[in-house]
Amino acid sequence: MNARRIHPALISAAIVLALAAADAAAQAYPTRPIRLVLPFAPGGSTDALARILAPRLAETLGQSVIIDNRPGAGGNVSAEIVARAAADGHTLLMASAMLTTNKTLYGKLAYDPENDFAPITHLGGGPYVLVAHPGLPAKSVQDLIALARAKPLNYASSGIGGASHLAAELLKMRAGIDMAHVPYKGGGPAALAVLVGETPLLFGTIASSIGHLKAGRLKALAVSGLQRSSFLPDVPSVDESGVKGFDVTTWDSLVAPAATPKPIVQRIHTETVKVLHTPQVRDAIRNIGYEPTGTSPEEFARFLRAESALWSKVIKEAKIRAD
Secondary structure, three states, rough: OOOOOOOOHHHHHHHHHHHHHHHHHHHOOOOOEEEEEEEEOOEEEEEHHHHHHHHHHHHHHOOEEEEEEEHHHHHHHHHHHHHHHOOOOOOOEOOOOOOOOOOHHHHOOOOOOOOOOOEEEEEEEEEEEEEEOOOOOOOOOOHHHHHHHOOOOOOEEEOOOOOOHHHHHHHHHOOOOOOOOEOOOOHHHHHHHHHHHOOOOEEEEEEHHHHHHOOOOOOOEEEEOOOOOOOOOOOEEEEOOOOOOOOOOOEEEEEEOOOOOOOOHHHHHHHHHHOOOOOHHHHHHHHOOOEEEEEEHHHHHHHHHHHHHHHOOOOOOOOOOOO
């Protein structure tokens, strides 16, 4: 008998044992508190979403969920922590667009956004709103395009490589216009710059903009998703305004280290989606300007691939570097 040959029955038995061990691990999971790592400081929409979900997940999973805010380097600090963590479902990352932009934005990363994580679910999100200072002589996206072709315009962003920066660069490319980028140190300072008229335009979050819009301190030109937002039903989308196919959203998700067993990933997914669609949680999420989603791991993986392709193209064409 050739010692190198393994009997098929032994292979089958090994597979059965491995599957049984994975199922047993999923049934026992979690065995200790879960660490939920966030790439942003307390106070933003990601942090608010985490604090809505954490206590409910703790109830359904039977272990506490500890929020660990680890901002820095555009989300790379938190991503590296989770990429290097034990792949047992006890360390998770609440990830955002960083998973689809940072590989192109940064020259070198200590982790691989595409291969170091197991997608769990897209938690929720929504469009941005293109806001302008009331003094800007434009009432629509088409007005803005005409104005940008006639005179120099600036736009504000929360920083180089951030969502508000990339959304504006995509608009420039799709509309065939030019505008100068004015980066600020965060969304708050960028919004303040537009409010005081220092810089006329910004892709802002609906949650942070809606109060100013209602008070007349800002005006909305369009929302960035393909459809109108239920929060601003009278505001057209950029797509509807003539820039076809424009679709930019803010979103948050759950991912685990890549080697996390599939039964554990599925357990986290099942319990998270269940929590997302309870009436109290759904209402709380809508109060921060998000719509809850809860996609399957496979659907979320497809979303990540599509977003990565889009933003890689935009970042390269606009020659954006974050380091």
